Amino acid sequence: MQHLEGSWTIEVITRAESSCVGRSIITHSIQDWYPRTLVEVFHKLRLTKIWNFGVPFNGEQAFFWVIPAILKAHQLIQDERPDLVVVFMMPYSVGWIGLVLKWLTGIPVVFNFDDSPTCTDMSGNSFHSLFHYKMAVWMENFYIRNSDATIYVSQRNLDRVKKKQPLADQNKLHLVRYGADPEDFKYSQIHTDDEHFKIAYIGFMGGWFEFYHSDDEKQKLWRKISRFLQNIGEYRLLELDLKTSSPMFLGQAVKQAITDHPEWDKRIKIDLYGSLYPKYVTDRALENQNLSDIVFIHDAVPNKEAMQIACSCDLLFMTLPARPDGAESGGRISAKTYEYLMTDRPILAGVSPGENYDYLQGKNGVWIVHPKDVSGMTEVITQLVSEKFAGNPRICDRTSIHPELSYANRAGQFANVLDTVLSQKSLNS
The missing domain is CATH 3.40.50.2000 (Glycogen Phosphorylase B;)
Incomplete structure (x- = not known):
C-alpha cells in the first residue's frame, strides 16, 4: 500500500x-x-x-x-x-x-x-x-x-x-x-564466518508433532484411540506428508554429508527462525531424530533482521508438505520465495510439483528436490560446503529478476x- x-x-x-x-x-x-x-x-x-x-x-x-x-x-x-x-x-x-x-x-x-x-x-x-x-x-x-x-x-x-x-x-x-523490496536487501549482502556453513530457514515450520512420539509410542492402543477421536468427522481431500514440513529430512542430509566428510563435524548447522511450537515439543522431536547438535531453534525476529540473516547465511532452505504421488499439482507459493530470490544466496527448495516448483524452476542458484529426497539434499549441501571451505563460496546473481519481484x-x-x-x-x- x-x-x-x-x-x-x-x-x-x-x-x-x-x-x-x-x-x-x-x-x-x-x-x-x-x-x-x-x-x-x-x-x-x-x-x-x-x-x-x-x-x-x-x-x-x-x-x-x-x-x-x-x-x-x-x-x-x-x-x-x-x-x-x-x-x-x-x-x-x-x-x-x-x-x-x-x-x-x-x-x-x-x-x-x-x-x-x-x-x-x-x-x-x-x-x-x-x-x-x-x-x-x-x-x-x-x-x-x-x-x-x-x-x-x-x-x-x-x-x-x-x-x-x-x-x-x-x-x-x-x-x-x-513481492519484496530491493532496497531492503541492497545493503545486506554480508557474508562472514569462513569456518562454518550455515543453513537458514526463516518463517513458520510445522510437522514437529509427527516426530514427538517414538514409533513404539505411536502404536499404543490408547494413542491410536486418541488420534481417532481428534480426527473424528474430519474430511480430507488428500494426505499431505506433514513430516516434510519439518527440518528432519534436511537434518538427515547434513548428517550424511558429515558422515562422508568427518572433517566437517560441528561446522555445519541449521538455524530456524520463527518457530511457534513450544520448546519442549521441538526439543523432544530433535532428540528423537538425533539432530539436537545440528538444528537450532530461534524465536521470530524483526523483518529487517530476518533480511540480514537471509543475506548472510550460506544456504537458504524452504519446504512444503509433500503431496501424494499422482496427486494434482499444488497451488501454494510461499511468501518467502520472493524474499529468498532477492538475495544472492543459494536456495534449496524441498517442494512437490506445483506453484512454488514452477516459479523457482530455472532461477539462478536454486536447487529443487522432493521434500523427502535426503540423497538429493546431501548432494547439494556437499557441493556448496566443499566450494565454501575451498575458499570459493557460491554467489548467485539474481539482480535481473529484482524488478519483477x-x-x-x-x-x-x-x-x-x-x-x-x-x-x-x-x-x-
Missing part, C-alpha cells in the same frame, strides 16, 4: 491495535466482539473442537470482527464516498464485510484472496466435515460472483478456481503475486486491477 499512496487516498480498517502502513494512510483500529470468556470455558472443558465445528469459518476469531467493521466502514462510506473497497483475506470471514457494504451502498468491491481457501497445499486440504468443505467451496465461488474483481497470488489456484466459474465471471480473476511492480499490477474496476463502473453508470 505504501507504493499506492502517491496516487490513491487510502483508509484502512484493521483489527490491529496499532498499525503504520504508510505516511499518508489513515488507519482505523476496530476491536472485535470476540467472546473470550466463553472460548476459555470451551477450552478448559476440552471442547475446542466443538467450538470450531459450530462457529462459522472454522471458529475464526475474525468472524466476531465482521459486524463492528461493517458499522465503521459504512460510516466512512457515507461520510467520504470512496471509489471502491478492497478486502484483504485471510481470514476468509472478513469477505462478508465487503459483500454487505456492496449490498448496502452499491460500492465496487475487490477481494484480495491471498491463498485460495480450497487450496489443498494449505488449510483447504482438511475440514471439520464434508459439510464444511462444501461450504468453503460455495463461499469462494459466492465471493467471486458478487465481487467486481478477485485477486489471487498463485497462478495454479487462479486457473483451478477460474474453470469452475461461469464465463461471465471468469474475467474477474486476476493474478498479483507477493519488487513491491513497486506488484503495486502497479494491483493498481491496474483497481483501475479496471473503476473503468467498468464508469461504463455502467
Whole structure:
C-alpha cells in the first residue's frame, strides 16, 4: 500500500491495535466482539473442537470482527464516498464485510484472496466435515460472483478456481503475486564466518508433532484411540506428508554429508527462525531424530533482521508438505520465495510439483528436490560446503529478476486491477 499512496487516498480498517502502513494512510483500529470468556470455558472443558465445528469459518476469531467493521466502514462510506473497497483475506470471514457494504451502498468491491481457501497445499486440504468443505467451496465461488474483481497470488489456484466459474465471471480473476523490496536487501549482502556453513530457514515450520512420539509410542492402543477421536468427522481431500514440513529430512542430509566428510563435524548447522511450537515439543522431536547438535531453534525476529540473516547465511532452505504421488499439482507459493530470490544466496527448495516448483524452476542458484529426497539434499549441501571451505563460496546473481519481484511492480499490477474496476463502473453508470 505504501507504493499506492502517491496516487490513491487510502483508509484502512484493521483489527490491529496499532498499525503504520504508510505516511499518508489513515488507519482505523476496530476491536472485535470476540467472546473470550466463553472460548476459555470451551477450552478448559476440552471442547475446542466443538467450538470450531459450530462457529462459522472454522471458529475464526475474525468472524466476531465482521459486524463492528461493517458499522465503521459504512460510516466512512457515507461520510467520504470512496471509489471502491478492497478486502484483504485471510481470514476468509472478513469477505462478508465487503459483500454487505456492496449490498448496502452499491460500492465496487475487490477481494484480495491471498491463498485460495480450497487450496489443498494449505488449510483447504482438511475440514471439520464434508459439510464444511462444501461450504468453503460455495463461499469462494459466492465471493467471486458478487465481487467486481478477485485477486489471487498463485497462478495454479487462479486457473483451478477460474474453470469452475461461469464465463461471465471468469474475467474477474486476476493474478498479483507477493513481492519484496530491493532496497531492503541492497545493503545486506554480508557474508562472514569462513569456518562454518550455515543453513537458514526463516518463517513458520510445522510437522514437529509427527516426530514427538517414538514409533513404539505411536502404536499404543490408547494413542491410536486418541488420534481417532481428534480426527473424528474430519474430511480430507488428500494426505499431505506433514513430516516434510519439518527440518528432519534436511537434518538427515547434513548428517550424511558429515558422515562422508568427518572433517566437517560441528561446522555445519541449521538455524530456524520463527518457530511457534513450544520448546519442549521441538526439543523432544530433535532428540528423537538425533539432530539436537545440528538444528537450532530461534524465536521470530524483526523483518529487517530476518533480511540480514537471509543475506548472510550460506544456504537458504524452504519446504512444503509433500503431496501424494499422482496427486494434482499444488497451488501454494510461499511468501518467502520472493524474499529468498532477492538475495544472492543459494536456495534449496524441498517442494512437490506445483506453484512454488514452477516459479523457482530455472532461477539462478536454486536447487529443487522432493521434500523427502535426503540423497538429493546431501548432494547439494556437499557441493556448496566443499566450494565454501575451498575458499570459493557460491554467489548467485539474481539482480535481473529484482524488478519483477519488487513491491513497486506488484503495486502497479494491483493498481491496474483497481483501475479496471473503476473503468467498468464508469461504463455502467
